[in-house]
Amino acid sequence: MTKPDIASLRVYNQHLNHDKFKKPEDVVGYMCAMQAQEYTHAKWAIGLRMLSPADKMVEKAITTGTILRTHVLRPTWHFVLPQDIRWMLSLTAPRINAGNAAMYKKQEVTDAIFNKSFDVFTKALQGGKQLTRTEIAAALNQANIATDDFRLTILLMKAELEQLICSGARQGKQFTYALLDERAPVTPAISRDEAVTRLVLRYFKSHGPATVNDFVHWSGLTVADAKTGIEINKTLLSNITIGGVMYWMGADRDFGAAKKSGAYLLPVYDELIIAYKNRDAMIPAGFRDKMGAITFFPTIMVNNQVVGNWSRNMGKKNIDIELKPFNKLNKAQNQSIESAIQRFKKFNGIG
Structure with missing residues (x-):
């Protein structure tokens, strides 16, 4: 097997050329998380994996909350499903916050400021309200919380990581935020090991063949996490070695397909x-x-x-x-x- 064969298997496992999905949420659920900071391009990424794609269909799924958009991996914007967002954030947020710590300090955003901003978000958004960044900034400023420089982005991202807010429906071309509790059902908490196991399996099944380092790059987790997840999922995964490098993928994949x-x-x-x-x-x-x-x-x-x-x-x-x-x-x-x-x-x- 050669590297071009790896590419063929990746295209196949990402459902770009076979057995395409009928609904946008089916694509996102299968992929687990899809990078989405370039919004119009990210919608097309979903469409590429659909049988009969339409931009309006993807937009509707995002408007209704069937698909959510938030900071969850590395961190950058990703599309995720409401039923996945909580366990994924519980897994990834601690590492993202640790990585952001220097930025928090540079912008002089303390825990007290974060907590005060969370109160503002809750009050402004409760009751199903969905507000733009400009409207949220106005509410923060009214509470004497500065939003200049990079601070608004920091406050919003931190609230996402703390499972307080997530994406709402767009207003024209403007993005909005909503309370997560009003957009996603509360799901039972799972252990960290279970979350790692779940993320590892879904990544390698949808993105494989891929390496441990590929998973680390994609998820923002550690090599140790990847190895733990692979070991727990070893009966559900298979591997191949090319040029001394081991690649993992779902055990049920047909190499000839x-x-x-x-x-x-x-x-x-x-x-x-x-x-x-x-x-x-x-x-x-x-x-x-x-x-x-x-x-x-x-x-x-x-x-x-x-x-x-x-x-x-x-x-x-x-x-x-x-x-x-x-x-x-x-x-x-x-x-x-x-x-x-x-x-x-x-x-x-x-x-």
Whole structure:
């Protein structure tokens, strides 16, 4: 087995080219968490894994709270399900807070200020209210809590990590916050070991083949956590070794089922790229000097290999797609990419 075979299995296990999901929440539930700070791109990441995707369908799931958006891994924005958000935050928040400690100190945000801000959030949002950042900042300022510089972001993130607030429905193009208790059911608490076991299993089943270091990169947890979770899940996982590196995946996966054909317009920070510390399996050797462009910009993938970047100019009645291949594309590649372009346009209600 070669590294391109690893890429084929990842595409297969992430359901990009087979057995696609019917509902947005089914995608997020299977993937466990999906990076989502670039909002419109993150919606398309869900759409790529759906049978008949539509932006309006994904937006509705987020509006109604079927999918939530919060800081939960590393930390950055992720889509998660309401039934997963509490146990995941209980697992990851302590490490995120420890990593943020210097930032809290630099911005002079003390525990007393945090607690006071939490009271403001609770009072302002209770009763099903959903407020924008501007409205929340006004409520904090009225309580004599400064929100200049980076402080508002810190206060909001800390409240997310403490399971007080999460995403609400958008107001126009503005994001809102709501009380978590009013958006997600209270679920039974589980032990840390059980949470690690759950996260490890779901990551390797949906993202595998992947390494221990890939999991650590994706989750923000430790190597020890990864090894503990693998050991507990050893009957549910299988492994392969390539070039002295061990890769883990679900034990029930069919190695012969992965397909190598097809093209995808991957959004920026798609899980197929961002969820791995080492991305060489998806990137031909000649393009690895372009890692920055691949990591931080939307990418074109053909036959499970990255071949360039792309961008889009969104109009009301049309979408202009600009392809930026790293090398000249052949006729078959262009035809495959054209199908991917049409799928993206259809997702956005055009064509």
